[in-house]
Amino acid sequence: MATLLFYILAAIVLMAVLLCLTRNNPVHAVLYLVHALFGLALLYFLLGAPMLAAWQVILYAGAIMVLFLFVIMLIDPDLFEKKASRGRFRWLPVGFLSGALLACGGVLIMMDPLAAGGIVRYRLSPRAFGRALFDEYGLAVEILSLILLFAAVGAFHLGRRHKGKEDAS
Amino acid sequence: MIVPLGHVLLFAGLLFVAGLAAVLLRRNLIMILIGVEIMLNAVGLVLVGASAYWRHPSGQLFALLLMAVAAAEISIALALVVYLKRSRGTIDVNRFDGMKG
Structure with missing residues (x-):
């Protein structure tokens, strides 16, 4: 089944x-x-x-x-x-x-x-999952948090409006 | 393991090829990113299947790390899409053929 x-x-x-x-x-x-x-x-x-x-x-x-x-x-x-798509089906x-x-x-x-x-x-129960994650891969979790921080900073930087560069195409 | 590992690998391979085809064939930048997401999910399925096959938690943990990396990647990529739309006025990848804006 x-x-x-x-x-x-x-x-x-x-x-x-x-x-x-x-x-x-x-x-x-x-x-x-x-x-x-x-x-x-x-x-x-x-x-x-x-x-x-x-x-x-x-x-x-x-x-x-x-x-x-x-x-x-x-x-x-x-x-x-x-x-907008047309059609009955x-x-x-x-x-x-x-x-x-x-x-x-x-x-x-x-x-x-x-x-x-x-x-x-x-x-793998959630308890076993958490234990395995933080016991064996604690360093990986720390590095991952840094990656997420970099991503947030990078996205913020890219999304900012630059003065005078708006219509540079 | 409820199914042979080979079937899981075959299914994940099909998903990966579908995502790769989207990345190579579509011209809309959003659709290309969706293809990348599908490829990442195929890899995650392989990791979970391997975890179930060898009865070891590492596969599932790496699948979780993969999800977090995918979230970081996609947030940067979508910020780039917004930036490109704002500065070039299009998200058609065939229009991005110059090195200097």
Whole structure:
């Protein structure tokens, strides 16, 4: 059952990725990408990584995709009026993907593959995850925090309006 | 491990190739960044699959580090997109063919 669910989820994720990459409207592409990332989070859960699945939803499908949407709106505010898609069945692919993902999530909750004696034998609980992270890779966490700080400073510097350089093209 | 490691690797390879094709073929800078995101996620799936195969936590930890690096990368890249749109007025990569603005 869990094996079958893995292949179904893989097919859903692949479908969402292919739909995402062939869109002309970047907003649609980002919304399909959210589906693909959520499906990947369920796959992580099936592979015994519940903590990582939570981070995938919070960080990727939440924060980074919202960042994408912010930037798309910032650089092209009239995208919706310009490229609104027509057709009666335009909700069909996204509706199918959402429904299938929700159904898979429901089946996962019912099945509870991470329970003791469940089908997934190797699993890393959040406690074990934190211990392994801060015991073995404490230095990596520190370096990573510096990388994130540099990224924040760099993004702030790039986003600042330079006087007189506005229309240098 | 509920599926053979080879199937996980095959699926991740398909995702990676799809992302690579987007990076190489699309001209919209946003779509190129989405392709990069998909490639990074494929790598993360390989790490988690390897972690489940060898029953060792390192794969999952590196997947978390990968996520943080991807977040840093994408924030810089999107700031660059906004900067380019502001200074050049376009995000079509074919228009960026000069070394000096």
